Structures are given as structure tokens and as C-alpha cells.
Amino acid sequence: MTSPAAPPASHPDWQQAFDLRAGVAYLNHGSFGPPARVTTAAREQWSRRLASDPMDFFLREMEEQLDRARDELGGFVGTAGRNLAFVDNATFAMNGIAQGFPLQAGDVVLANDHEYGAVLRIWRERCRQVGAELQVASLPPRFEDPAEVVDALLAAVTPRTRLLVVSHITSPTAVILPVAAICRRFKERGIAVCIDGPHAPAAVPVAIDRLGCDFYCASLHKWLAAPLGSGFLYAHPRWQGKLQPPVVSWGNSLSGRSSSWLDPFNWMGTRDPAGFLAVPTAIGFLQGLVAPAQADWCGPPSGLAVFTHYSHALTRYARLRMVELTGCEPMVADSSDWYSTMIACPLPASVPEPESPHAHQWQHELWRRHRIEVPIVNWHGRRSIRVSAHLYNTAAQVDLLVEAVAELLKELPPASG
Numbered sequence: 001m002t003s004p005a006a007p008p009a010s011h012p013d014w015q016q017a018f019d020l021r022a023g024v025a026y027l028n029h030g031s032f033g034p035p036a037r038v039t040t041a042a043r044e045q046w047s048r049r050l051a052s053d054p055m056d057f058f059l060r061e062m063e064e065q066l067d068r069a070r071d072e073l074g075g076f077v078g079t080a081g082r083n084l085a086f087v088d089n090a091t092f093a094m095n096g097i098a099q100g101f102p103l104q105a106g107d108v109v110l111a112n113d114h115e116y117g118a119v120l121r122i123w124r125e126r127c128r129q130v131g132a133e134l135q136v137a138s139l140p141p142r143f144e145d146p147a148e149v150v151d152a153l154l155a156a157v158t159p160r161t162r163l164l165v166v167s168h169i170t171s172p173t174a175v176i177l178p179v180a181a182i183c184r185r186f187k188e189r190g191i192a193v194c195i196d197g198p199h200a201p202a203a204v205p206v207a208i209d210r211l212g213c214d215f216y217c218a219s220l221h222k223w224l225a226a227p228l229g230s231g232f233l234y235a236h237p238r239w240q241g242k243l244q245p246p247v248v249s250w251g252n253s254l255s256g257r258s259s260s261w262l263d264p265f266n267w268m269g270t271r272d273p274a275g276f277l278a279v280p281t282a283i284g285f286l287q288g289l290v291a292p293a294q295a296d297w298c299g300p301p302s303g304l305a306v307f308t309h310y311s312h313a314l315t316r317y318a319r320l321r322m323v324e325l326t327g328c329e330p331m332v333a334d335s336s337d338w339y340s341t342m343i344a345c346p347l348p349a350s351v352p353e354p355e356s357p358h359a360h361q362w363q364h365e366l367w368r369r370h371r372i373e374v375p376i377v378n379w380h381g382r383r384s385i386r387v388s389a390h391l392y393n394t395a396a397q398v399d400l401l402v403e404a405v406a407e408l409l410k411e412l413p414p415a416s417g
């Protein structure tokens with residue numbers, strides 16, 4: 001077997017751009033991405049500005065500053081800022097949608113078996129409250145043809161289906177789903193589509209208006225490396241008047257502006273909006289990247305594409321090295337159409353079930369022995385290791401992971417029989 005293609009070397013500035021603890025191989029940006037240093041600095045600056053005169057900030061300045069930040073975010077995700085509400089995270093956004101979407105007894109919400117567990121729980125609970133039903137369709141076992149994914153979802157549609165909830169990039173399996181085709185086909189059927197997109201912004205292009213979805217939820221503390229606790233809820237104008245945040249407060253503008261669907265989201269009681277206001281800094285950080293001047297760089301010269309090129313190359317390296325070790329092929333074709341900055345690499349069937357529902361024992365061992373942070377996912381009775389790669393990660397960290405997994409595999413008891 002030929003040795004897997006090495007990714008370009010990481011630029012030393014990229015590691016300096018984050019505040020990660022020395023000695024840790026942090027390969028789990030997909031769960032909790034650390035913010036870039038410049039973003040943290042921007043958040044702190046906004047907090048100081050607020051603290052210097054909270055009355056002035058909340059009553060006269062905040063709404064305008066939130067508008068400005070939303071406009072920049074809108075430019076990044078392909079819609080007008082006025083269609084976006086800042087919320088703490090995708091979970092918050094999904095709860096708001098679940099409470100506002102007009103579900104009735106007998107209706108069906110359609111999801112699939114790659115959806116995030118907490119999202120399924122939100123909809124199961126909402127359906128239970130109104131006598132509706134959550135239906136979970138199975139997607140194909142291999143991801144090579146987008147039409148097969150769309151067809152699997154369409155095959156589950158019945159006259160009772162009101163809403164499709166679908167990830168842009170799935171959590172347990174790290175698959176980029178063909179959301180543009182899905183939105184098109186569900187629109188033809190008159191079924192609303194809610195995209196659960198926390199893994200998408202920065203990892204793949206997000207063009208909300210072009211997608212034509214009804215709702216889009218995201219956490220910006222993932223791939224955008226914005227402050228932890230920053231996310232957004234997009235609602236198509238036809239839904240905006242129906243949505244309320246799960247937290248009820250005054251519901252009107254603090255600065256006396258004419259009413260908007262965003263008012264209840266702008267004010268959910270007194271809190272610091274600095275994380276939201278620092279989102280444009282996070283966007284600027286990734287869009288301002290310049291390619292390293294090294295012979296092994298054959299990617300784009302500047303901009304966000306520097307990040308996606310590097311991260312995908314490193315993710316692909318992780319994929320190839322893990323396959324070389326285990327012989328187990330991921331469920332997605334080896335193409336940036338199907339995976340971007342994160343890959344789920346299956347482990348051999350001999351890797352045992354998790355001993356606790358909290359985290360697989362290997363996850364603890366990788367941390368205890370090697371200070372590697374990486375999730376072991378237990379999905380459909382099979383274990384996989386989900387490797388994330390951001391700018392601060394290196395090929396050496398992937399090599400460390402592969403050697404650590406090789407060590408754990410050697411410790412497995414010999415198969416009986």
C-alpha cells in the first residue's frame with residue numbers, strides 16, 4: 001500500500017491564532033471549537049464597552065450594533081441580516097422553531113437516522129405535546145450518489161408530513177447532505193424544510209436564500225471559531241411572525257424602534273451580547289487568511305478557502321491513515337462533496353460497545369495516555385472515531401492519534417472461535 005498523501009505543513013501563525021493548552025492534540029473542533037484569539041479580544045472589548053455605561057449601551061446602542069453584526073453574518077451565509085436572529089446556539093434556535101411551527105395532532109415531522117440526538121429529542125417532545133409524530137427515515141449505507149439520499153427522504157413522505165428536519169452536515173457520521181436538492185424536492189411537495197446547520201458555516205458554503213429553506217439553525221462557535229455561545233436562527237419571512245424565543249421577556253424594542261420579529265430575540269432579559277457582536281471579527285479572521293509561503297502549498301492564495309483547503313487536506317490525511325490502519329472505509333466517498341473538515345472513520349467491529357452511555361472508554365484512554373481530544377461515536381451498533389481538523393491542527397497530531405489507536409487495537413483480546 002502506498003503511504004497516504006501528506007497534507008501541507010501547518011503555518012506556525014495558525015497555531016498562535018488560538019489559545020489552546022500546550023501539549024493537547026485537540027481533534028474535536030466539531031463538538032466545541034475554540035474561538036480564535038482575535039475573536040476573544042473583540043468579545044472582551046465589546047463587554048468592556050457595555051460595562052462602561054450599560055444604560056447607554058442597552059437602550060441606545062445595542063440594537064444598531066446587533067443589526068450591523070447580523071448584516072455581516074447575513075453576507076456570509078447568503079441572506080439579509082434582518083432574516084437572522086442571534087441566539088446562543090443551534091439548540092436554542094431549534095427549540096424556538098419547534099415551539100413556533102404550527103404542528104397539529106396527526107401531523108408528521110420527518111427526520112433521519114443521522115440526526116443529532118438532542119434535535120430528535122426536541123421534536124419528539126414537541127410532537128408528543130400536540131399529538132403529532134416524529135418519523136425517522138433511514139439513509140443509504142454508503143454516500144456516493146446525492147439522488148439516493150433525496151430519494152430515501154422522499155420515500156418516507158406521506159400526506160401527513162408537514163416538516164423535514166435535516167442536517168447540513170451530520171453529527172455522528174460527519175456527512176455533508178445534499179441540502180440544495182433536498183430543499184428543491186421538498187418545496188415541490190409543499191413540505192417545509194428546517195436545516196440543522198451548526199457544522200456548516202465556514203466548513204462549506206452556506207447560501208440560505210438560494211437554498212430556499214424555511215428555517216436554518218447554526219452554532220457559530222463551531223467551524224467559524226466565533227465565541228462559544230453564539231449562533232443564529234434563520235426564518236424565512238413567511239414564518240418570522242410565528243416565532244418567539246423560548247425565553248419570554250418584554251418583546252419590544254428597547255430603543256423605541258418600530259416592531260420587528262427580532263425584538264423578542266434581541267432582549268431576553270439582561271445579558272451580555274458581546275459574543276454576537278464579535279461574530280464579524282470571526283468572519284474577518286477566516287476571510288483574511290493568507291496562504292503560507294511554502295513549496296507544499298497548492299491551495300488558494302487567500303481568504304476562507306485557505307482554511308477549507310488546509311482543513312480538508314488534513315481531514316483527508318486522517319481518513320487515509322485510519323483506513324490504512326483499520327482497513328475500514330468511511331461511509332462517504334472520498335470527495336469534498338461528501339466531507340469537509342471532519343471525518344467519521346469506522347473502527348473494527350471488535351472495538352467493544354461503550355461501557356457507559358457518557359463516553360466510550362477509548363475516548364478516556366486517548367486523553368489519559370496521550371492528551372488527545374477526539375470523540376468515539378457509537379452509532380447503529382458500530383464505533384467510529386470522528387476526527388476534526390481546524391487551522392491549528394497538524395499532521396503530527398493525526399499521526400499521534402493513529403499510533404494511539406494502533407496501540408489500543410493491539411490491546412483488544414484476540415477474537416474467540
Ligand SMILES: Cc1ncc(COP(=O)(O)O)c(C=O)c1O
Pocket residue numbers: 030031089090091092115116118119167169170171196197198199219
Ligand atoms: C448536527 C447538530 N445539531 C445540533 C447541535 C447542537 O449544537 P449546540 O450544542 O451548539 O446547540 C450539534 C452539536 O454538536 C450538532 O452536531
